[in-house]
Amino acid sequence: MSEKPAHLFEKTWRAHKVRELPGGQTQLFIGTHLVHEVTSPQAFAMLRELGLPVRFPGRTFATADHIMPTDTQARPLADPLAETMLSELERNCAESEVTFFGKESGYQGVVHVIGPELGLTVPGSTIACGDSHTSTHGAFGTIALGIGTSQVRDVLATQTLAMGELKVRRIEVTGRLRPGVYAKDVILAIIRKLGVNGGVGFAYEYAGEAVEAMSMEERMTLCNMSIEGGARCGYVNPDATTVEYLRGRRYSPEGEAFERATAEWLAMASDPDAEYDDTVSLKADEIEPSITWGIHPGHNIGVRERIPTPSEASDEERAGIEEALEYMDLDPGAPIAGTPVDVAFIGSCTNGRLSDLREAARVARTGTVQEGVRALVVPGSQEVSRQAIAEGLDEVFRKAGFDWREPGCSMCLAMNPDKLIGREICASSSNRNFKGRQGSPSGRTLLMSPAMVAAAALAGRVVDVREVL
Amino acid sequence: MSLNNLTSIEAVSGRACVLRGDDIDTDRIIPARFMKDITFDAMGEHLFEDARKAAKGNHPLDDERFLGSEILVVGKNFGCGSSREHAPQALMRYGFRAFVGESFADIFEGNCCSLGLVCITLSERDAEALRESVELDPEQVVSIDVSAETVTCRAGALSGNIPKGTRDRLIKGHWNATSLLLEAEGAIDRTAEGLPYVSGY
Structure with missing residues (x-):
């Protein structure tokens, strides 16, 4: 190799750079555009107003997830606003010849679950979606960007985006995780260390x-919450695990083309002597099952730790901790274990995949949900649901007293009937514990791994999942 | 909307409102339940709705000294979380045209640029000087000069930062990037052809 060593971000950026814009931003080609019902209708309307077609309909894929009810998805949807949004997406896709994965397709689900499942997410590609958790797709070695609706319009119209190049921070997690510690705990530990705005201006490698050692699903959990650390995107270099995941997927190449693709994919991985803007290291065996106690994902501690005390915090952190404790109504200095929970939610683009359900089911087999x-x-997709049912996981959950639902975003953000009520506390496998996030303006969220959520559901309070496993 | 109507944004002047606190997320700016709509038209009506209710009249947006302000002065990491453009749309439709803070979340800042809204960052010290100045004298006019990257208030002309690419798009009227991006038709096709996952392995 005569070329200067480069990391995956740089190689991918270079391959997708259409041109440099006058002010120094890059016009970046977006190989795959994922679309959902909440952030796209206004963009399609703007396109219509401009008289522009969708430029690459064959590279644009849609599904409905945020507003989908999870009890019954029979049409028309019970909520007329949700029905309007779903119908609008169907109409926009039909008019623009964009592939829509609705319920009849058998592949409906959370957009960040179905993209990889279908083989649409490949190493060295660029993906954009009007959703911040697009960072999930970075698990494949992809520059995966969450964008707003005006940018959705730009991608629909030109298949490109105007944006500044990001810096890259390499985050190395050395050694092996201990039993009962999951990818969710790793990303929470990273956010705790670097802060919720530590990643502003960065992509995380x-x-x-x-x-x-992580499976693709675990890598997706890790990359999913990059945005919670302030990073626009995060990625893992493609390797044999990535290639094996992609083999035989609906949009994956076949036969010799798959071999050619494999060579292309692996060549996109960061060169060993690539230079980074920053590097950080964490020891895997020091990471504990983690849980949030406050109002952003950086407010997290190990399950055996105590809730922070404002008087012991730094001047910079104190006001934030006081505000969080007041909202959460938790006792400073008390152990987080033992905190009572009212609701348990397993699902979302963070932790709604088959391996997540398997881990939660392992716990669910040990007891019944507390009265x-x-x-x-809530399985992340119809495909996840089918696989889980084939393994009998739905029965395991039902027998333990869990409600088994249809796929969707559900209680992660409550744009559908699944919501917290009043001051309820929810043990949640989702990604955000912001004030009011789960649908009640005063509702409270404790983020944790799916296994920890299952354990909390059985005990009726926060427990260390390692005591159950 | 038209493709050839380029409006340059070189300055924003107006009264300001101070919203204290860091890490104010887009769920707080516009709770998700109000996004069940296929247009942005009603977003301004629900700006900070839950936060305002919870504050029982003590939210800065309900402080009559700040009524009619066009510049919002914030803390660190404003606009973090969801990529929802509904957040800057709600702020814009409520009447804000610019944001001054210590830092902004990447996606929020990009969304603001697409709408021609100015985000300028100041050092922690200068941001606090601005907040104190505006709280002391909310009647004053605060001025943002985009190319000079300054915020001028009674505390003085404070030197700030707007990323060069964003600054250029605001000044040249390409904050709505569609027409600029469409110029590169041929180059877009050539880039696509060079990508095996797009053109075929």
Whole structure:
């Protein structure tokens, strides 16, 4: 190789650079555009107003997830606003010849679950979607960008985006995770260390033995919450695990073309001597099952730790901790374990995949949901649901007292009937514990791994999942 | 909307409102339940709705000294979380045209640029000076000069930062990037042809 060593971000950016814009931003080609019902209708309307077609309909794929009810998805949807949004998406896709994965396709689901499942997410590609958790797709070694609706319009019209190049921080997780510690705990630990705005202006490259040992689904969980650390995107270098995941997927190449693709994909991985804007290291065996106690994902601690005390915090952190404790109504200095929960939610683009359900089911097999706790399991897609049912996981959950639902975003953000009520506390496998995030303006969220959520559902309070497993 | 109507944004002047606190997320700016709509038209009506209710009249947006302000002064990491453009749309439709803070979330800042809204960052010290100045004298006019990257208030002319690419798009009227991006038709096709996953392995 005579070329200067480069990391995956740089190689991918270079391959997709259409041109440099006058002010120094890049016009970046977007190989795959994923679309959902909440952030696209206004963009399609603007396109219509401009008289412009969708430039690459064959590279644009849509599904409905945010507003989908999870009890019954029979049409028309019970909520007329949700029905309007779904119908609008169907109309926009039909008029623009964009592939729509609706319920009849058998592949409907959370957009960040179905993209990889269908083989649409490939190493060295660029993906954009009007959704911040697009970062999930970085698990494949992809520059995956969450964008707003005006940018959705730009991508529909030109298949390109105007944006400034990001810096790259390599985050190495050395050694191996201990039992009961999951990818969710790793990303929470990273956000705790670097802060919720530590990643502003950066793409995160996750590396190290612990990351290399992760399955694709675990890597997706890791990359999913890059945005919660302020990073626009995060990625893992493609390797044999990535290639094996992609083999035989609906949009994956076949036969010799797959072999050619494999060579292309692996060549996009960061060169060993690539230079980074920053590097950070964490020890995997020091990471504990983690849980949030406050109002952003950086407010997290190990399950055996105590809730922070404002008087012991730095001047910079104190006001934030006081505000969080007031909203959460938790006792400073008390152990987080033992905190009572009212609701348990397993699902979302963070943790709604088959391996997540398997881990939660392992716990669910050990008991029954505590009386008074509302517990629901929402598979990330129809495909996840089918596979889980084939393994009998739905029965495991039902028998333990969990509600088994249809796929969708559900209680992660409550744009559908699944919501917290009043001051309820929810043990949640989702990604955001912001004030009011789960649908009640005063509702409270404790983020944790799906296994921890299942354990909390059985105990009716926060427990260390390692005591159950 | 038209493709050839380029409006340059070189300055924003107006009264300002101070919203204290860091990490104010887009769920707080516009709760998700109000996004069940296929247009942005009604977003301004629900700006900070839950936060305002919870504050029982003590939210800065309900402080009559700040009524009619066009510049919002914030803290660190404003607009974090969801990529929803509904957040800057709600702020814009409520009447804000610019944001001054210590830092902004990447996606929020990009969304603001697409709408011709100015985000300018100041050092922690200068941001606090601005907040104190505006709280002391909310009647004053605060001025943002985009190319000079300054915020001028009674505390003085404070030197700030707007990323060069964003600054250029605001000044040249390409904050709505569609027409600029469409110029590269041929180059877009050539880039696509060079990508095996797009053109075929």
